[in-house]
Amino acid sequence: MELIRLEGVSKTYADEAGPVLKNTDLVVEGGGYLSVEGVSGSGKSTLLYILGGLLTPTTGRVLYKGKDVYSLKDRELSLWRGRHVGYLFQDIQMAQALTVRENMVLARRFGNDKGADIEGLIQSLGLEEVADKLPGHLSGGQKRRAMTGCVLVRRPQIMLADEPTNDLDREWACRVMDLLQEQIHPERSLILVTHDPRWAASASVKYSISDGVLIHKE
Amino acid sequence: MWSTFLMFAWKNMTRRIKTTGPLFLCVLVSVFAIVLVWSSYDMAKGGVELSRTRMSADVMVYPYETELDDASMLYSGIAQSVYMDADIIGRLSNGYAERVVSQFYLQTLPTAGCCTVMEEMRLVGVDWEEDLTVRSYLKGADIDTLDMQEVILGGNIDIETENTMILNMPVRVAGVLETTGTYLDDSIVLSMEQLRQLAKVNFPASYFGGRAPMDLVTCALVELKEGVDPQEYIRSVEDVQARKVLISSTADTVQDEIMVLFRLLAGTAAVILLLCVAALFSQMQALIHSRYREIGYLRSIGVCRRDVYKMFVLEIGIIVLAAGVLASAAGLTAARSVIEWIRQYMSLPLGGWSGGAILVHFGGGLLLTVSVSAVSAAVPLCRAVRMPPQEAMTRGEL
Ligand SMILES: Nc1ncnc2c1ncn2[C@@H]1O[C@H](COP(=O)(O)OP(=O)(O)OP(=O)(O)O)[C@@H](O)[C@H]1O
Ligand SMILES: [Mg+2]
Numbered sequence: 001m002e003l004i005r006l007e008g009v010s011k012t013y014a015d016e017a018g019p020v021l022k023n024t025d026l027v028v029e030g031g032g033y034l035s036v037e038g039v040s041g042s043g044k045s046t047l048l049y050i051l052g053g054l055l056t057p058t059t060g061r062v063l064y065k066g067k068d069v070y071s072l073k074d075r076e077l078s079l080w081r082g083r084h085v086g087y088l089f090q091d092i093q094m095a096q097a098l099t100v101r102e103n104m105v106l107a108r109r110f111g112n113d114k115g116a117d118i119e120g121l122i123q124s125l126g127l128e129e130v131a132d133k134l135p136g137h138l139s140g141g142q143k144r145r146a147m148t149g150c151v152l153v154r155r156p157q158i159m160l161a162d163e164p165t166n167d168l169d170r171e172w173a174c175r176v177m178d179l180l181q182e183q184i185h186p187e188r189s190l191i192l193v194t195h196d197p198r199w200a201a202s203a204s205v206k207y208s209i210s211d212g213v214l215i216h217k218e
Numbered sequence: 219m220w221s222t223f224l225m226f227a228w229k230n231m232t233r234r235i236k237t238t239g240p241l242f243l244c245v246l247v248s249v250f251a252i253v254l255v256w257s258s259y260d261m262a263k264g265g266v267e268l269s270r271t272r273m274s275a276d277v278m279v280y281p282y283e284t285e286l287d288d289a290s291m292l293y294s295g296i297a298q299s300v301y302m303d304a305d306i307i308g309r310l311s312n313g314y315a316e317r318v319v320s321q322f323y324l325q326t327l328p329t330a331g332c333c334t335v336m337e338e339m340r341l342v343g344v345d346w347e348e349d350l351t352v353r354s355y356l357k358g359a360d361i362d363t364l365d366m367q368e369v370i371l372g373g374n375i376d377i378e379t380e381n382t383m384i385l386n387m388p389v390r391v392a393g394v395l396e397t398t399g400t401y402l403d404d405s406i407v408l409s410m411e412q413l414r415q416l417a418k419v420n421f422p423a424s425y426f427g428g429r430a431p432m433d434l435v436t437c438a439l440v441e442l443k444e445g446v447d448p449q450e451y452i453r454s455v456e457d458v459q460a461r462k463v464l465i466s467s468t469a470d471t472v473q474d475e476i477m478v479l480f481r482l483l484a485g486t487a488a489v490i491l492l493l494c495v496a497a498l499f500s501q502m503q504a505l506i507h508s509r510y511r512e513i514g515y516l517r518s519i520g521v522c523r524r525d526v527y528k529m530f531v532l533e534i535g536i537i538v539l540a541a542g543v544l545a546s547a548a549g550l551t552a553a554r555s556v557i558e559w560i561r562q563y564m565s566l567p568l569g570g571w572s573g574g575a576i577l578v579h580f581g582g583g584l585l586l587t588v589s590v591s592a593v594s595a596a597v598p599l600c601r602a603v604r605m606p607p608q609e610a611m612t613r614g615e616l
Binding site: 049052054055056074075077078079080081082083085087089091093094095096097098102106107109110111134150154 | 219222225226229230233234511512514515516517518519520521522523524525606607608609611
């Protein structure tokens, strides 16, 4: 079943000379596991932002189950993001005045599963000690895991993971990747942006971006 | 949903004291300054105007021996046992005068403590039918005549209306006066004849210098005929041995003095307000700018624009309203102290502090708070919320 599709999407930032993403087509099936590789600045994060309904493409359409996402009204688009898109940002993003647990409660409020088990997530991400701390008081790896918890708690259909193993030691990188891959399900898919060929290889469909052009590998 | 927003607003408010604190302070200081100057000015001006319009007398005449200046005699005159001969009234009534009425003041001394009214209190005897001052302050319907055992209470007098004795005489309360900010508030008014009789019975003759109270008055108030120049009248009664005071010019002098003082205060307040509003604008800008990333993040987890507005309006609203309420209340309270302070240096009738006036000044303070904050928050907030989430997230600083 097709979840999301890009049709002729390109993106040129206001202050950039040329397009960052060029005439891109992509189909993500339910249960799909995609990886995107590419050198720094090649447009990987831009691609994820567009897929996540967070950045309007300059041309082209983003279709979720056939509906043009960017033609939705703000309310519907927001609802869609909350229910269906889980974005693990490359930079840490969380509400800074809320503790880790409060951040998860806030995220769950807008997600797909209002009864999601926060305590279980805190445990499986090893956040018991820091759950009541503010994000600003966490180590880099703890922040990364806390942000992962805030995304998983919403049980999104489309997981957009932008370098999710950054800041993590080997062991935690494996545990977090396992958690992400466990989410894959006939209705849910994972799109992984990574520099690490090991994780890229674990995906069932592999892409690379070069000069704004998305290339299907193999 | 609102509880989520409220929780979010509250946590942000309390855990980001470094940005919310200065905002709170800016609102606090500016609203306080404005409410303080505004309400104390209104209080002072109201008092002068009230007594000016109500007082239909043009000239006040009182003994040279009275140790008070004109404004004090007019507004805050403390009772003094200094009297002049009642026959002065006849000499003051000449062709220029429409009518001349006299008043007789008497202090109930604690030593004459034979009355249920224990504190030292001023009794004012007036010729009710002819009265030019007291009657106009009467609350409610006018009273045609004031019977011998009837009294009118000043605005601050708080005694039982039944079974009250004054100088051994049972009295009936016939009416109450509005608060004027003058001596009247602490006075009990009764008919002059009755009061003189009470004085005779209850006070030793030496108190009146051996003269009979019936032949004495404390002051006389003269209403002039239409078009008569008060100065001319004063010249015409030159030979009367008493101090003559032009009421309107006294009121003018007081008002001028108040105006000078308040221009100074208003100038200071304007400078404070200007500085604070400028600070408020930059604080608001800083608060919202520092939250760009967060706004982008909120949008990414499914919060729509309108809900982001709600969250921020709640947060800013709580800070600003708390500061506004506090500042307005403090400003009003401080205004009273300012007036009291001013009254130490100059005679000032104090307008009654009615519930309506408090509400107006308090509400005005809040309105100022809300409008200034709304104006300062609107532009940066709109810009932040309208921004595409990706841009907000990459632009904002942590
Ligand atoms: N908001 C923006 N405004 C202007 N240019 C931008 C903006 N965001 C990204 N870019 C530019 O677009 C290009 C692609 O950026 P993008 O973040 O998509 O790269 P990336 O592949 O994710 O790189 P990295 O591996 O370093 O994260 C870069 O040249 C970057 O400078
Ligand atoms: Mg990137």
